[in-house]
Amino acid sequence: DAMVIQNPRYQVTQFGKPVTLSCSQTLNHNVMYWYQQKSSQAPKLLFHYYDKDFNNEADTPDNFQSRRPNTSFCFLDIRSPGLGDAAMYLCATSRDRGQAEQYFGPGTRLTVT
């Protein structure tokens, strides 16, 4: 019973070539998050949605954008990937704002060549 699904699991893109990562959830949770995690580092929050209310972190580069067309789906768009954007991208959900427990998807490992 997959709960938070991320596709693809592995993505290779070229320097400067736009790429979209997708996330879907079957939990009907209100909040969805996108994190970037580099090797041996903490997950770094890029943005989160509370329902359709978009919240961008102050230090998230403009190169990163997100869309949440409905409750179940959320997308991360990287407009012009640089070598420094190679990382694991994690999608997570929580039932509601103020709920500590987050459910993470398996992640998409992005390689930039």
Add this chain to the structure above:
Amino acid sequence: GQSLEQPSEVTAVEGAIVQINCTYQTSGFYGLSWYQQHDGGAPTFLSYNALDGLEETGRFSSFLSRSDSYGYLLLQELQMKDSASYFCAVLHTNAGKSTFGDGTTLTVKP
């Protein structure tokens, strides 16, 4: 600013008890969570403390002292499968988001 501090590495033997500490400095603190992440895997939620005191879930317990801005995760009867990274994370008041610490890599040896 916001900061969380936890040891970068901890090593222990099977069957032992280990404590992973976390200190934090943040505004709008609501509670402290703990997550486990195996190499190559996704973080999984372990526990959450909003109030002072100890929360026990099987072999894992978590403690919080709000006055000391301090918490810990206690792992008992360590097993090899407990080798993983452990992250503390502060849940922020009304913001609906958490900030993660840099993680502690736990190595369990036979």
